[in-house]
Amino acid sequence: MNKQEMISEISTKVGGTKKDAGIYPDAVVETITEALAKHEKIALVGFGTFEARHRDARIARNPQDGTVKFRFQRCMFLALRQAKH
Structure with missing residues (x-):
């Protein structure tokens, strides 16, 4: 929809x-x-809980040779935890 x-x-x-x-x-x-x-949680009964979470900085490497491909900075992301039925 x-x-x-x-x-x-x-x-x-x-x-x-x-x-x-x-x-x-x-x-x-x-x-x-x-x-x-x-940074508030939103709980919708019967649907789930939305919250903003931190993702730590990390390095992405090429698995074949180990060279650094990307450096990701610390960021926020949306998390939705589904309600238990």
Whole structure:
């Protein structure tokens, strides 16, 4: 399901226009993004938990000769832990 299909489903279930229903997915994504930028966890019961985690700096090497190919800096990444059903 893509974003437009999701908006159509929301407008059908809520009973509004597609333009009005388009506000909801954007608001949810924006809220999650802002909370993760503040290093907060977001727990959605029955779905899962979003959190921002740190990935340490590391070096990627060519396995055949051992030469250094890339140096990755420390960074943040999104983690989603699924809810147990």
